[in-house]
Amino acid sequence: MIDLLIRNATVVDGTGAPAFVSDVAITDGRIAAVGAIDDDAREVLDADGMVLCPGFIDPHTHFDAQLLWDPYASPSNLHGITTVISGNCGFTLAPMKPEDTGWTLEMMAEVEGMPLAALTAGVVGGWTTFAEYLDRLDGRLGLNAAFLVGHCQLRRYVMGAEHGDGPATPEQVAEMVAELRAAIAAGGIGFSSTQSFSHNDGDGKPVPSRNATTDELLALCEVVADYEGTTLEYITDGCLKGFTDDEVDRITNMSLRGQRPVNWNVLTVDSRDPDVVEHQLQASTHAAEHGGRVVALTMPILVPMNMSLLTRCALTLIPGWDQILTRPLPERMELLRDPAVRARMRIDAEAEAAGVFRRLNRWADYTIGDTYAEENRDLEGRRVGDIALERGQDPFDTLIDIALVDDLRTVLWPRPLEDDDASWKLRMELLDSGRAMIGGSDGGAHLDRMLGSIYPTKFLSDTLRGRRLVSLERAVQMMTDTPAQLFGLRDRGRVQVGHHADLVLFDPGTIDAGPVRKVADLPAGAERLTASAVGIVRVLVNGSVIVENGEPTGATPGTLLRAGRDTATVPVG
Numbered sequence: 001m002i003d004l005l006i007r008n009a010t011v012v013d014g015t016g017a018p019a020f021v022s023d024v025a026i027t028d029g030r031i032a033a034v035g036a037i038d039d040d041a042r043e044v045l046d047a048d049g050m051v052l053c054p055g056f057i058d059p060h061t062h063f064d065a066q067l068l069w070d071p072y073a074s075p076s077n078l079h080g081i082t083t084v085i086s087g088n089c090g091f092t093l094a095p096m097k098p099e100d101t102g103w104t105l106e107m108m109a110e111v112e113g114m115p116l117a118a119l120t121a122g123v124v125g126g127w128t129t130f131a132e133y134l135d136r137l138d139g140r141l142g143l144n145a146a147f148l149v150g151h152c153q154l155r156r157y158v159m160g161a162e163h164g165d166g167p168a169t170p171e172q173v174a175e176m177v178a179e180l181r182a183a184i185a186a187g188g189i190g191f192s193s194t195q196s197f198s199h200n201d202g203d204g205k206p207v208p209s210r211n212a213t214t215d216e217l218l219a220l221c222e223v224v225a226d227y228e229g230t231t232l233e234y235i236t237d238g239c240l241k242g243f244t245d246d247e248v249d250r251i252t253n254m255s256l257r258g259q260r261p262v263n264w265n266v267l268t269v270d271s272r273d274p275d276v277v278e279h280q281l282q283a284s285t286h287a288a289e290h291g292g293r294v295v296a297l298t299m300p301i302l303v304p305m306n307m308s309l310l311t312r313c314a315l316t317l318i319p320g321w322d323q324i325l326t327r328p329l330p331e332r333m334e335l336l337r338d339p340a341v342r343a344r345m346r347i348d349a350e351a352e353a354a355g356v357f358r359r360l361n362r363w364a365d366y367t368i369g370d371t372y373a374e375e376n377r378d379l380e381g382r383r384v385g386d387i388a389l390e391r392g393q394d395p396f397d398t399l400i401d402i403a404l405v406d407d408l409r410t411v412l413w414p415r416p417l418e419d420d421d422a423s424w425k426l427r428m429e430l431l432d433s434g435r436a437m438i439g440g441s442d443g444g445a446h447l448d449r450m451l452g453s454i455y456p457t458k459f460l461s462d463t464l465r466g467r468r469l470v471s472l473e474r475a476v477q478m479m480t481d482t483p484a485q486l487f488g489l490r491d492r493g494r495v496q497v498g499h500h501a502d503l504v505l506f507d508p509g510t511i512d513a514g515p516v517r518k519v520a521d522l523p524a525g526a527e528r529l530t531a532s533a534v535g536i537v538r539v540l541v542n543g544s545v546i547v548e549n550g551e552p553t554g555a556t557p558g559t560l561l562r563a564g565r566d567t568a569t570v571p572v573g
Contacts, residue, residue: 001027001039001040001041001042002025002026002027002032002033002037002039002040002041002042003026003027003028003041003042003043003543004025004026004041004042004043004044004045004501004543005023005024005025005026005037005039005041005043005044005045006023006024006025006026006045006047006052006505007023007037007044007045007046007047007048008021008023008046008047008048009021009022009023009024009047009048009050009051009052009505010047010049010050010051010052010508011024011034011051011052011053011495012051012052012053012472012473012476012495013034013053013054013494013495013496014053014054014476014477014480014481014484014493014494014495014496015477015481015494016473016474016477016481017473018473019051019472019473022034022035022036023035023036023037024037024052024495024503025037025039025041026501026503026540026543027543028543029500029501029542029543029544029557030491030498030499030500030501030543031495031496031497031498031499031500031501032497033497034495034496034497045505045538047505047537049507050505050506050507050508050537051472051505051506051507051508051511052495052503052504052505053476053480053495053503053504053506054082054476054480054481054484054492054493054494054495054499054502054503054504055080055081055082055083055143055480055492055502055503055504055539055540055541056079056080056081056082056083056456056479056480056504057081057082057083057084057085057479057480057483057484057487057489057492057493058076058081058083058084058085058439058441058443058453058483059085059263059297059437059438059439059483059486059487060085060088060233060263060265060266060297060439060440060441060442060443061073061076061084061085061086061088061441061442061443061444061445061453062086062088062089062091062112062114062442062443062444062445063076063084063086063145063443063444064086064087064091064092064093064108064147064444065093065108065114065119065122065123065444066114066122066444067086067137067141067145067444068122068123068124068136068137069122069523071140071141071142071143071556071558072142072143072546072552073142073143073145073443073444073453074530074552075451075453075454075530075531075532075533076143076443076453077142077143077539077546077547077552078532078533078536078539078547078550078552079453079454079455079456079457079513079533079536080456080457080504080506080533080536080539081143081443081453081456082143082144082502082503082504082539082540082541082546083143083144083145083146083489083492083502083561084143084144084145084146084443084444085145085146085147085148085189085483085487086145086146086147086148086444087147087148087149087150087188087192088148088192088233088235088265089111089112089150089192089193089194089196089199089233089235089265090150090151090152090153090192090193090194090199090207090209090235091107091108091111091112091150091152091153091192091194091207092130092133092147092148092149092150092152092153092192093108093123093133093153094127094128094129094130094132094133094134094153094183095128095129095130095133095153095154095157095179095183096125096127096128096133096153096156096157097128097157098125098128100156100157100160101123101125103156103161103201103202104153104156105119105120105123106201106202106203107152107201107202107207109202110200110201110202110312111198111199111200111201111207112442112444112445112446113311113312113313113445113446113447113448113449114444114445114447115447115448115522115524115526115527115528117523117524117525117526118447118522118523118524118526119523120524121523121524122522122523122524129182129183129186130147130149130179130182130183130186130188131182131183131186131187133147134147134186134187134188134560134562137560138560139556139560140556141556141558141559141560142541142546142552142555142556142557142558143541143546143558144492144502144541144542144558144559144560144561145558145559145560145561146189146487146489146560146561146562146566146567147187147188147189148188148189148190148191148192148231148233149180149183149184149188149190149191149192150192150193150209151191151192151193151194151208151209151212151217151220152193152194152207152208152209153208154176154179154180154183154220155168155176155208155209155211155212156208157176157179158172158175158176158179159172159208163208163211164205164206164208164211166211167211167212167213167216168212168213168216173215173216173219176216176219176220177219177220177223180220180223181223181226184223184224184227184230184563185227186562187560187561187562187563187565188563189229189230189231189487189561189562189563189567190224190230190231190232190233190260190563191220191221191223191224191230191232191233191258192232192233192234193209193212193217193220193233193234193235194207194209194210194234194235194236195209195210195212195217195234195235195236195237196210196235196236196237196239196240197237197240197241197317198240198317199235204326214250214253217250217254218253218254218257221253221254221257221258221260222257222258223258224258224259224260225257225258225259225260227563227564228563228564228567228568228569229488229490229563229564229565229566229567229568229569230258230260230563230567230569231260231261231262231263231486231487231488231570232254232255232258232260232261232262232263233262233263233264233265234251234254234262234263234264235264235265236250236251236264238280239264239265239266240317240355240356240357241353241355241356242276242279242280242355243279243280243282243283247283248282248283248286249286251264251283251287251294252283252286252287252290252292252294253292254292255287255292255293255294255572256287256290256291256292256572259572260293260569260570260572261293261294261295261486261570261572262287262292262293262294262295263294263295263296263297263437263439263486264283264294264295264296264297265296265297265439265440265442266296266297266298266299266439266440267280267281267296267297267298267430267436267440268298268356268359268418269298269418269423269426269427269430270359270417270418270423271418271420271422271423271425271426272417272423274426277426277430280296281296281430281433281435281436283296284296284435284436285435291572291573292572292573293572293573294435295434295435295436295437295486296430296435296436296437297436297437297438297439297440298427298430298431298436298437298438298439298440299438299439299440299441299452299455300427300431300438300455300458300459300462300475300478301454301455301458301459301462302416302418302419303441303450303451303452303455304450304451304454304516304529304531305413305414305449305450305451306369306411306412306413306448306449306450306529307411307412307413307414307449308403308408308409308410308411308412309325309332309336309400309403309408309410309412310329310403310407310408310409311448311449312325312326313446313449314357314360315357315360317357318345318348318349318354318357318360319348319351319353319354320344320345320348321345321348321349324336324341324345329407329408332408333404333407333408336400336403336404336408337404342396342397342400345396346361346396349361359414359417360414362414362415362417363384363385363395363396363398363399364383364384364385364388364395365383365384365385365414365415366383366384366395366399366412366413366414366415367381367382367383367384367412367413367415368380368381368382368383368384368387368402368410368411368412368413369381369410369411369412369413370409370410370411371402371406371409371410371411372406372407372409372410373405373406373407375405376402376405376406376410379402384398384399384402387402399412421467424467424469425469428469428470431478432474437478437482437483437486438455438459438478438479438482438483439483440452441453441455447522447526447527447528447529448518448526448527448528448529449529450529451516451529451530451531454513454516454531454533456479456504457506457511457512457513457533457534457535457536458512458513459475459479460472460475460476460506460508460511460512461511461512461513463475464508464509464511472508480493480494481493481494485570486570487567487570488567488568488569488570489561489566489567490566490567490568500542500543500559501540501542501543502540502541502542503538503539503540504536504538504539504540505536505537505538505539505540506535506536506537507535507537508535509535510534510535511534511535511536512533512534512535513531513532513533513534514531514532514533514534515531516529516530516531517529517530517531518530532550533547533550534550536549536550537549541555541557541558542557542558542559543557544557546558
């Protein structure tokens with residue numbers, strides 16, 4: 001007997017093929033039939049006028065901690081995401097010696113914007129090895145999750161607090177290799193690393209993998225070649241500042257030595273800098289010319305983002321600004337009152353060394369978000385340039401003065417620069433080129449500052465009722481089959497007989513994301529941003545309903561995806 005029969009759905013199957021009206025039968029967590037079906041079923045759902053498509057796959061998340069207290073990786077589940085890839089950027093929670101727990105949580109709080117209070121309350125240990133960490137999650141997931149093995153934790157585990165004192169010895173590299181082998185044998189789906197200037201630990205020191213030599217990095221990449229269904233992910237300075245020739249060679253060699261695709265995050269697409277975009281894609285071109293494969297991740301929406309001069313955000317990553325914005329609050333505020341300091345900050349924000357963060361220096365175009373002092377209340381929602389004009393001030397001075405009145409708590413919204421028609425057209429062209437793929441949500445990270453997890457519903461809304469730059473079929477394919485193919489996810493990413501029944505049923509006339517709002521529902525009452533989904537009728541994971549009419553059901557049918565068992569090897573040549 002069929003478990004669930006969905007009748008009369010408009011099926012968008014994930015392959016890019018034209019949509020078609022069909023019945024879909026689900027039995028034992030898999031798609032049993034697609035077509036005209038007359039068999040008996042325990043439940044029949046009339047989906048006339050609704051679209052049925054594969055569940056969305058998010059390739060770049062940081063749910064390593066959140067899944068311990070929230071098995072749904074919310075709000076991803078609400079927006080139709082049924083599979084997440086975590087352990088990115090070299091950051092994982094295993095292997096981890098008990099004495100390194102505090103350091104690890106402080107690092108995660110610093111680099112990924114996870115409130116330390118929430119991590120301390122929500123990450124209850126009990127594991128040391130990567131295998132033990134995976135076992136802790138297995139059987140307790142509301143959606144499917146796969147985990148890369150992070151270079152930072154491997155290095156800390158082997159070298160301890162001395163990870164920043166110099167290169168690893170050959171013996172230490174061998175020990176890291178052994179630990180990585182054990183982690184992948186236990187189910188880790190590959191290896192991730194960071195050597196980005198933007199990643200420092202809780203003490204402000206470079207995270208462990210930033211101290212690794214290229215030889216160490218490549219030795220670890222070689223490990224994945226020996227295991228089925230593995231992959232690679234890498235972040236370096238050039239992801240944000242522009243790749244150097246050495247970085248292009250390094251990322252190419254990572255793919256060649258590991259014989260696996262490498263993905264990196266995040267490609268910024270701005271039509272006013274087409275040469276910059278093409279330069280960043282040279283990593284893909286160079287790798288392909290030498291028999292490797294490198295894929296850039298880019299987002300199909302403009303991610304809602306909060307900034308302030310109080311919390312760590314993109315402003316902190318402007319070279320030179322960190323020396324001011326990481327000081328204790330009273331000292332920071334005193335510095336920001338100094339005209340000489342402000343002048344230097346302006347210069348730093350306009351310098352070529354700021355890389356992609358130069359985009360943040362259009363101070364007049366910022367909008368004032370939440371304010372806290374009564375003096376600032378009437379400024380919410382207003383443009384800084386307009387306020388500056390009224391005050392007869394420079395816009396940068398105006399922005400700083402407003403923030404000082406709020407003890408730097410003022411929420412600042414920069415104006416997206418890549419929201420022009422030409423940028424959107426270029427973004428879609430890149431996604432069609434094979435050199436870039438949708439990703440970079442950072443779901444589970446930067447919880448009080450940005451919200452990328454809503455991209456599926458926002459993108460579908462734009463596809464159906466907004467810019468309409470791609471067909472519905474192509475939009476769905478970009479978020480389902482394309483990432484499934486890159487990661488070699490077995491029997492996922494398509495509405496196809498035999499595939500796991502990871503499915504989303506939605507109303508094409510209303511599909512969208514609701515307004516972004518702040519809630520205090522993390523452990524210890526910490527805050528985060530979230531948004532409801534509009535038009536999502538059902539979300540199924542492995543045949544079970546995890547969301548119905550916008551509300552989670554409480555079911556936990558998710559699979560802990562393990563390398564080899566749940567993933568297949570993706571060739572690079």
